[in-house]
Amino acid sequence: MTSVIYKICPKSLWDQAETAGEFTGAGIDLADGYIHFSTAEQTPETARLYFSNTPDLVVVAVDATPLGEGLKWEESRGGQLFPHLYGALPTSAVFWVKPLPMDDDGAPQVPALDADTDS
Structure with missing residues (x-):
């Protein structure tokens, strides 16, 4: 499996995570009992x-x-395997954080998700 996975979340929640040193999840994560992630290919969808x-x-x-x-790879949308983290995400495991802007129609504009770990 890929070694870089991606999480989309509200900036305010991420700011709290950086202060705490760990991300415990957004509402859906807390409800489901794990933190949802996607691969680079899955993130735009x-x-x-x-x-x-x-x-x-x-x-x-x-x-x-x-x-x-x-970290478990579990079947989800369309039978694809998605990364799910059962536990808190230490912010020390983060390569980078980038804004996820919306276009004029409210569609998220996902930045390039390459293996660039220095951005």
Whole structure:
């Protein structure tokens, strides 16, 4: 599986996570009992389906390697395997955080999600 996974969340929640040193999840994560992530290929569709017309979002690039056994690849949308983290995400595992702006129609504009870990 890929070593870089992505999380979309409100900037305010991410700001809290940076202060705390860990991200414990957004509302849907807390309800489901794990933190939802996507691969680079899955992130644009996740953004479109779940985050249209949602202001002040960020996309977070995460190093999956240090997440260990808490990270499970589970079947979800369309039978695809999605990364789910059972536990808190330490902010030390984050490569970068970028804004997720909306276009004039409210569609999320996902930035390039390459393996660039220095941005």
